[in-house]
Amino acid sequence: MTAIRCVELCKYYQQGDAVIKALDHVTLDIDEGSFICLSGPSGSGKTTLLNAIGGLDALDSGEIHIDGDRVDQLGKGPLADLRLHHIGFVFQAYNLIPVLTARENVEFVMQVQGVPARQRREKSLAILREVGLEGMENRRPAQLSGGQQQRVAVARAIVSQPKLVLADEPTANLDSETAKHLMELFSELNEHHNVTFLIATHDERVMRYAARLIKMQDGKVISDKAQISN
Amino acid sequence: MSKASTLPVAAMTRLAWRNLWRNLRRTLIMLLAIAVGVWAMIFMTALMRGMVDEMIKDGINSLPGYVQIHNPEFRDDPSIENSLEEPGEEFQGALLGPEVTGWTSRVRVPAMISSERDNRGVTLLGVDPDGEIALGFDRHSIVQGRFLTGPDDKGLVIGRKLLERLETDLGKRVVVMSQDPENNVADRGFRVVGVYKAKLASLEEAFIYAGRSTVQSLLKMDGKVSEIAIAGKDYREVGPLLQTVVDAAPNGVEVLPWMELDSYLGMMMGVMDGFVLVWVIVIFLALSFGLVNTLMMAVFERVREIGLMQALGMRPAAILYQVLMESLLLLLLGLLAGNLLAIASILPLREGIDISVVAQGMEMMGAGSMLYPALTLHDLIMANSVVIVLGLLTSLLPAWRASQYKPVEAIAKI
Numbered sequence: 223m224t225a226i227r228c229v230e231l232c233k234y235y236q237q238g239d240a241v242i243k244a245l246d247h248v249t250l251d252i253d254e255g256s257f258i259c260l261s262g263p264s265g266s267g268k269t270t271l272l273n274a275i276g277g278l279d280a281l282d283s284g285e286i287h288i289d290g291d292r293v294d295q296l297g298k299g300p301l302a303d304l305r306l307h308h309i310g311f312v313f314q315a316y317n318l319i320p321v322l323t324a325r326e327n328v329e330f331v332m333q334v335q336g337v338p339a340r341q342r343r344e345k346s347l348a349i350l351r352e353v354g355l356e357g358m359e360n361r362r363p364a365q366l367s368g369g370q371q372q373r374v375a376v377a378r379a380i381v382s383q384p385k386l387v388l389a390d391e392p393t394a395n396l397d398s399e400t401a402k403h404l405m406e407l408f409s410e411l412n413e414h415h416n417v418t419f420l421i422a423t424h425d426e427r428v429m430r431y432a433a434r435l436i437k438m439q440d441g442k443v444i445s446d447k448a449q450i451s452n
Numbered sequence: 453m454s455k456a457s458t459l460p461v462a463a464m465t466r467l468a469w470r471n472l473w474r475n476l477r478r479t480l481i482m483l484l485a486i487a488v489g490v491w492a493m494i495f496m497t498a499l500m501r502g503m504v505d506e507m508i509k510d511g512i513n514s515l516p517g518y519v520q521i522h523n524p525e526f527r528d529d530p531s532i533e534n535s536l537e538e539p540g541e542e543f544q545g546a547l548l549g550p551e552v553t554g555w556t557s558r559v560r561v562p563a564m565i566s567s568e569r570d571n572r573g574v575t576l577l578g579v580d581p582d583g584e585i586a587l588g589f590d591r592h593s594i595v596q597g598r599f600l601t602g603p604d605d606k607g608l609v610i611g612r613k614l615l616e617r618l619e620t621d622l623g624k625r626v627v628v629m630s631q632d633p634e635n636n637v638a639d640r641g642f643r644v645v646g647v648y649k650a651k652l653a654s655l656e657e658a659f660i661y662a663g664r665s666t667v668q669s670l671l672k673m674d675g676k677v678s679e680i681a682i683a684g685k686d687y688r689e690v691g692p693l694l695q696t697v698v699d700a701a702p703n704g705v706e707v708l709p710w711m712e713l714d715s716y717l718g719m720m721m722g723v724m725d726g727f728v729l730v731w732v733i734v735i736f737l738a739l740s741f742g743l744v745n746t747l748m749m750a751v752f753e754r755v756r757e758i759g760l761m762q763a764l765g766m767r768p769a770a771i772l773y774q775v776l777m778e779s780l781l782l783l784l785l786g787l788l789a790g791n792l793l794a795i796a797s798i799l800p801l802r803e804g805i806d807i808s809v810v811a812q813g814m815e816m817m818g819a820g821s822m823l824y825p826a827l828t829l830h831d832l833i834m835a836n837s838v839v840i841v842l843g844l845l846t847s848l849l850p851a852w853r854a855s856q857y858k859p860v861e862a863i864a865k866i
Contacts, residue, residue, distance in 0.1 A: 278763055279860040299767050306765025313863065319757060321470035331764050334460040378764075 225385060225418050226252040226275060231284035233270055233441075244270040245281070246441035254385070255416040257409065259423055259432035266438040268422035272388045275420065276309055277301035289385070306334060310379030310417075312389040317375030318363040324350060324370075325359035328378045335382060349377040353407060369400035376404065380411055387411075389421040393428055405431045464770055468777035471750065482746045483786050486839070489739040490790025491797070493732045493835045494827070498798050499805075500731075502826035504724045508687060510651050511717045512710050513588025517555075517681030518690050519697045520713055524706045526678060532561055532633055535676040536705055546700030551693040553683045556583025559667045560678040563630040565610070565660060567618035574614070574660050576630060578667025578677075579603070587683045596622045597646035605663035607645030611656025615647050622647055628660070632672045640670050688721070728831060732838045739839075740846045747779055747850040758854055759862025768855035775854050779847035780840070787836055798825045 233245040245267050252258060260268040273279035275286060277293060286294040293304060305311070318327045328346040337345075350359055353373040363371050372392060379387050389408075393401035409431050411417045421428060429435055437445035472479055512518060526534040538557055539547075547555050559578030564571055581600040585591060591599060599609060608626065610618075620626060622644055629639035642662060650656045668674055684693035690709045698707050711718025751758070758771055804822040 273860050276763070278863070279858075299769075302762065302765050302767040304765075305763060309765075311763045313760070313763075317760070319467070319760065321467065321474060330463065333463040334765060334770070336458065336460075 225254040225256070225289060226250070226420075227285075227287040228252075228271075228275070229285040229287075231271070231274060231286070232282045233267075233274065233279070234282050243441040245274065245284075248284070248438075248441070248443055250436070250443065250446070252418065252420065254418055255412065256434060257412045257419045257432050258434045258436060259421050259429045260436050260438060261423060261429055262438035262444075263424075265440075267441040268438055269390050270441075271438070272390050272420065272422050275386075276311060276388045277304055306331065307382075308385045310382070310384040310387040312372070312375050312379050312387065312392045314391040314394045315368075317378075318371055320363050323360050323362055324355060324366065324374045327363070327374055328381050331378060331382050337382075345381050346377070349381045350374070353377045354403070368395045369397065369404075372396060372400070372404060373407075376407060380415075380417065383415065384417065386418045386420065389419065389423075391423055391425075392421065393423065393425050398427070401425065401427060459770055459773055460766075461773070464774040465777050468774050468781055471754070471774075471778055472781055475750070475753075478746060478749070479782065482742055482782060483789065485739060485742050486783065486786025487789035487793060489735050490787055490835060490839060491793040493735050493839075494791065494794035494832065495797055495825075497728050497731060497831045497835065498794070498825035498827045499823060500727070501724065501828060501831060502824045504720055505826045506822075506824060508717050508720060509588070511714060512683075512687055513590070517587050518684040518687055518710050519682045519694050520708055520710075521680040521682075521697065521701055522678070522706045522708070524704070526706070530560060530562065530678065532631060532671055532673060532678075535559075535673060535678055536680075537702075538675055538677050539680055540702075543700050543702065546696065547682065549696050551684050551696050553685060554583070554586030555680065555682040556580050556587055557664070557677040557680045559664055559671070559673060559676075561630050561667075561671065563628050563660070565614070565618065566627045566629070567620040567624070569619040570617060572614065572617060572657065575658055576628060576667060577659055577661050578664040579661055580664050581605070584661075587681055593648045593650065594646050595649045597644070599646050599648075600661060600663055603664040604666055605645075606642070606666055607662070608642035609646035609648055609661040610644055611659065612647050612649050613653050613656035614660070615644070617657060620644065628662070628670075630671060634672075638671050729834065729838075732835050733842070736838055736842050740842065743779070743782070743843060744846055744850065746782070747775065747847055750778065751775060751850050751854045754854075755857060755862050758857055759859050759864075762857070762859040763863060771857075772851045772855040775851035776844060776847055779843060779851070783840055783843040787839055791832070791836070795827070798827050801825050 228248055228250040231245045231248040232243075235242040235244055248267070248271060260271060262268055270279065274281055274294075277296065281294055284294065285292055288304070288308070293301070296304065319330065322330065325343070325346050328349060329342045332342045332345065347359060350356060353376060355370060355373055355377070358366065358370065363374070366374065372395070376392070387408075393404060396404065405428055408419055408421070412419050421432070423429060432449065434446070434448050436443055521536070523534040523536045556579065559576070561576050563574055563576035565574050579600065580603040581589075582602075589599075594609070595612060597609075600607060608628065610626075615621065618626065625641050625643050627639055627641050629637060632638040648656070664677070668676070682693065682697055684690060687710065690711075694707065694709050701707050711721065761771065802824070804824045807823050
């Protein structure tokens with residue numbers, strides 16, 4: 223089943239007299255349960271595509287369908303609801319709310335969703351255990367390393383079992399060991415929970431985990447290939 | 453599609469509380485500013501309210517009472533012809549109700565007082581001394597001699613200033629002359645048995661006191677008086693008392709509350725209420741610049757975080773709520789500190805502040821040399837309400853701006 227359908231996506235930026243084509247007629251179909259990496263040089267449109275699919279940025283033209291529903295024309299409120307219930311985000315950095323503990327950061331989305339307190343607590347502790355952060359629930363982000371913070375962000379992104387996880391350079395600030403651990407976690411979630419992953423990355427180590435690799439350049443998809451993943 | 457999320461009040465409130473303490477110094481400075489501002493609002497209001505209260509009470513107690521009954525023509529022509537009957541038993545019974553704390557009837561006529569050296573136009577008051585004291589006449593205002601002992605006392609009590617003007621003295625005789633109902637001159641010699649001091653020197657020259665029965669006899673007014681004055685519990689809430697008196701009063705008389713009898717005093721109360729509101733608003737305006745700046749900085753520093761929350765699924769309304777809640781918590785803490793500070797500084801001053809160094813100037817305004825702060829629930833509520841309401845309104849702009857950030861731009865901020 224097609225989870226995401228992108229049809230002729232266009233996004234332009236004005237830079238002085240020049241028009242930058244961040245997305246130039248991008249058309250894609252992404253099946254449910256896919257594990258896809260978007261690769262390409264800086265400025266190729268990877269982040270713009272992720273932001274468009276996640277409803278963080280408006281398109282100039284084109285259509286985005288998620289589970290058959292068109293989402294590119296939704297208002298701010300419905301888009302927020304879509305992200306809340308169906309999409310998890312992992313950014314390159316600054317993923318966590320500094321005044322909340324690790325557990326509270328993980329619980330945050332569930333709290334906004336209205337999940338009861340006891341259930342939130344149980345799920346958040348379980349997921350923190352799964353990402354290897356047992357015992358660190360009550361630490362604030364400033365008391366965690368970059369890798370630990372990223373793992374908390376991943377835990378938050380997946381704890382409410384979204385259909386889709388959008389990750390933008392999730393391993394950029396991590397050492398090799400941590401990056402490897404993170405990708406193995408992603409793979410496991412993809413395999414066992416059928417979560418669709420769309421990851422924008424330069425990191426070849428990350429690309430090796432993807433079953434499908436989409437290369438972008440100058441806002442266009444220049445290559446879209448299946449590959450054997452790790 | 454996705455179900456609409458409800459406002460996550462608990463999550464946003466917790467976030468607001470914690471964000472308040474992120475920049476401790478800034479928050480403490482703002483709290484101090486709010487506390488001092490609120491203290492100033494309440495403390496100064498209490499002082500001013502106390503001053504006006506004393507002026508009004510002195511004004512009411514000096515003569516009008518809370519409610520007065522007259523002949524309808526009396527106020528235009530306060531002569532002996534425009535008198536009314538002394539209150540009968542039925543009326544007196546009606547004045548035993550809980551709203552009435554005291555009442556008395558008086559004769560009040562224009563008269564001439566003459567000594568060996570001088571003479572003056574005055575108002576002759578024929579009174580029942582016990583009734584006057586129940587209505588607020590201050591026994592301690594008698595600085596020489598004594599007050600009258602009863603309505604048939606044959607002595608005269610005059611003001612200190614009048615005593616000086618007439619160049620007479622306690623114990624000496626003066627002549628008081630007025631007009632009886634047949635327009636004949638009615639005069640009589642009185643011995644000065646007491647001298648009083650009033651808050652306003654002009655009053656000391658205006659009014660002289662004699663026994664009511666003595667004056668009625670002099671003016672051939674048996675059974676008649678010029679006015680009936682009634683006192684109640686709270687001069688600010690005179691409505692129920694007025695209604696009681698109107699219901700009990702006989703037909704053909706005029707019943708008026710003190711604010712209509714003395715429009716200057718009445719106006720002072722209204723002006724005071726308006727002044728308090730203006731004062732509170734002015735102080736708040738000074739505070740509001742700091743409040744807006746604090747919130748703008750707090751929002752500006754957290755743009756990326758706001759973008760993150762939007763990416764996680766927070767609706768703009770939730771962002772707005774969070775910033776407003778942060779402002780509300782700041783205001784509430786500041787209010788608490790300010791209120792406590794105000795109460796703590798006012799309570800020790802209950803016995804009054806001696807301002808006799810400027811007493812002469814105060815006397816000209818009708819105020820005494822002691823200032824009693826008056827902290828009312830109404831003023832407390834008003835000050836707190838103005839701070840909260842205007843504070844939240846002032847916070848709307850930074851809160852709205854925060855809620856309108858575009859997620860992709862907010863997240864990209866460094």
